[in-house]
Amino acid sequence: MKVVTGKVMSCIDRQASGDCAIPGLLLMEDAGQNAWRSFRTLCREKIDKESKLLFVAGKGNNGGDALVMARAAFSEGFTGAKVVLFASENGESVRLHTKICEGYGLKVLCMEGDKLAVQAAISDADVIFDGIAGTGLKGALRPMAAELVRRINESRALKVAVDIPSGLGDDAFPIAGSVIVRADITLTMELPKLPLFSPEGRKLVGRIVVVPVGFPLGLIAEAEAAAEWFVPEEVQVPELAPWAYKNRRGHLLVIGGAPCTDGAPFLCAMSAASSGAGLVTLMLDDEIFARTPPDRSGIMIRRLDPKFAASVDSVVIGPGWGRNEARLAAFDAVVQHAASGVIDADGITLLGMWLNKNGGRLPGKDGSTRWIVTPHPGEASRLAVSLGLCRDIEEARSMLLTRPWELLPPMAERCNGVIVLKSHISHIASPEGGYEIVEGNNPALGTGGSGDVLAGICGTMLMRGEMAAREAALEAVALHQRAGKHAAEKKGFFTAGQLIEFIGIESYRSAAE
Ligand SMILES: NC(=O)C1=CN([C@@H]2O[C@H](COP(=O)(O)OP(=O)(O)OC[C@H]3O[C@@H](n4cnc5c(N)ncnc54)[C@H](OP(=O)(O)O)[C@@H]3O)[C@@H](O)[C@H]2O)[C@H](O)CC1
Numbered sequence: 001m002k003v004v005t006g007k008v009m010s011c012i013d014r015q016a017s018g019d020c021a022i023p024g025l026l027l028m029e030d031a032g033q034n035a036w037r038s039f040r041t042l043c044r045e046k047i048d049k050e051s052k053l054l055f056v057a058g059k060g061n062n063g064g065d066a067l068v069m070a071r072a073a074f075s076e077g078f079t080g081a082k083v084v085l086f087a088s089e090n091g092e093s094v095r096l097h098t099k100i101c102e103g104y105g106l107k108v109l110c111m112e113g114d115k116l117a118v119q120a121a122i123s124d125a126d127v128i129f130d131g132i133a134g135t136g137l138k139g140a141l142r143p144m145a146a147e148l149v150r151r152i153n154e155s156r157a158l159k160v161a162v163d164i165p166s167g168l169g170d171d172a173f174p175i176a177g178s179v180i181v182r183a184d185i186t187l188t189m190e191l192p193k194l195p196l197f198s199p200e201g202r203k204l205v206g207r208i209v210v211v212p213v214g215f216p217l218g219l220i221a222e223a224e225a226a227a228e229w230f231v232p233e234e235v236q237v238p239e240l241a242p243w244a245y246k247n248r249r250g251h252l253l254v255i256g257g258a259p260c261t262d263g264a265p266f267l268c269a270m271s272a273a274s275s276g277a278g279l280v281t282l283m284l285d286d287e288i289f290a291r292t293p294p295d296r297s298g299i300m301i302r303r304l305d306p307k308f309a310a311s312v313d314s315v316v317i318g319p320g321w322g323r324n325e326a327r328l329a330a331f332d333a334v335v336q337h338a339a340s341g342v343i344d345a346d347g348i349t350l351l352g353m354w355l356n357k358n359g360g361r362l363p364g365k366d367g368s369t370r371w372i373v374t375p376h377p378g379e380a381s382r383l384a385v386s387l388g389l390c391r392d393i394e395e396a397r398s399m400l401l402t403r404p405w406e407l408l409p410p411m412a413e414r415c416n417g418v419i420v421l422k423s424h425i426s427h428i429a430s431p432e433g434g435y436e437i438v439e440g441n442n443p444a445l446g447t448g449g450s451g452d453v454l455a456g457i458c459g460t461m462l463m464r465g466e467m468a469a470r471e472a473a474l475e476a477v478a479l480h481q482r483a484g485k486h487a488a489e490k491k492g493f494f495t496a497g498q499l500i501e502f503i504g505i506e507s508y509r510s511a512a513e
């Protein structure tokens with residue numbers, strides 16, 4: 001689904017009421033009514049007519065949406081519903097809808113004047129609907145609004161954000177000390193907004209429900225997308241022909257492992273085989289090679305020889321490999337010889353060194369990249385600094401966690417590789433310009449070795465289909481998430497080794513059934 005910035009959504013709003021002559025109040029009515037219906041459907045079991053619902057409205061149209069919701073709830077028999085106005089002087093829509101709410105018999109309190117009553121209502125509420133500010137927010141919340149938000153966050157109520165949690169605007173969150181509503185549910189209007197999806201933002205948003213508002217379809221189709229948002233189940237994996245056999249399913253070379261970290265490349269290789277690679281070769285240092293038992297469940301093992309990268313379909317380089325000058329020389333040889341590849345873990349540090357030394361980019365083919373780079377935020381921060389994209393690790397980390405869409409595209413462009421930022425929500429940026437976000441939110445998947453498993457799937461997916469690295473990365477991230485969900489259902493928490501069984505099940509189900 002298309003994700004837009006708040007600014008683009010405001011522009012759609014203006015075009016709808018300007019060029020398309022749709023009165024703003026009509027859109028607001030649909031937004032509020034549909035948001036209430038979506039909430040009722042989602043929380044049927046959680047509330048009853050006795051529930052104390054509190055609708056908090058700011059001065060703008062976000063407040064107007066909350067007031068329409070309040071009236072819809074009250075009309076349905078939720079007679080304990082109350083309204084809290086943030087200010088006594090309000091915008092036109094809030095003034096009108098406040099009068100309508102009063103006419104229906106809803107109790108309306110105002111922060112200016114009824115502060116104590118408002119505090120009591122917040123403490124007493126079962127559900128708080130946050131309509132303090134939406135896409136019209138400028139910068140971080142000012143002190144009075146921030147105080148209201150702090151009180152809401154302290155309450156025991158279920159918190160439902162209208163459109164976006166107040167305080168989480170396009171340009172608000174990166175401001176240090178921003179106060180933001182911590183929502184359990186976010187009812188976002190028509191299209192999801194970009195700030196909901198940063199790794200830090202996603203923690204404050206809860207469950208995302210997209211509420212149809214009824215904008216003209218043409219406006220929505222033409223709107224500039226900041227990203228595409230996927231739930232893992234939506235992503236298709238290229239099918240395998242029923243007659244596909246080992247030599248048609250690709251030969252992947254995994255290069256990694258050092259004396260104390262030799263488990264990582266094995267996990268990666270097993271994961272590649274389980275996600276459908278036909279042949280997997282693991283390339284190890286002499287020392288590890290010498291003490292590796294011959295039977296590794298179908299994985300072939302060789303001594304380190306970077307030129308062998310030319311004999312396989314794709315490579316994964318880096319899990320548990322270590323980094324020094326000798327590794328850098330081997331890395332250079334692999335990059336020169338491989339048709340395509342995945343750069344993970346220590347390989348990412350070597351990539352930073354290699355790019356600086358060569359001043360070049362990873363080799364492409366026919367104008368598109370053949371490489372996927374899979375950093376977690378720490379590795380991505382180091383890469384950003386070594387590429388000169390950020391001053392220091394702190395700046396890089398803060399950008400990656402609050403607005404990764406500003407840092408990952410130039411990083412992808414500079415490396416000429418698809419960057420997969422691994423986190424509880426994954427962001428994928430391509431040098432050709434695409435930006436995808438894949439929902440995750442599965443703490444069980446955040447286990448040691450999970451990244452090695454993902455790198456193996458990325459390698460397999462690179463060998464499938466037309467070898468477009470961008471699609472391969474998206475498919476791999478989605479498969480990893482699906483397997484993680486399946487594994488958590490069956491086992492609760494699991495090890496990366498246990499996850500591999502589920503990689504096999506999900507990959508086969510997606511590609512071969
Ligand atoms: N396009 C849609 O999907 C629809 C959206 N709707 C809803 O409308 C809002 C956007 O409404 P808008 O009126 O543009 O703005 P907001 O209500 O989000 O915010 C404006 C109020 O916020 C105050 N504000 C701004 N910055 C700050 C700040 N830093 N601290 C505190 N308060 C702030 C501003 O106050 P001022 O004193 O600056 O005027 C305004 O009061 C969208 O999110 C949807 O919920 C439509 O209803 C339907 C279609």
Ligand SMILES: [K+]
Nearest residue numbers: 130133164166
């Ligand atoms: K809000």
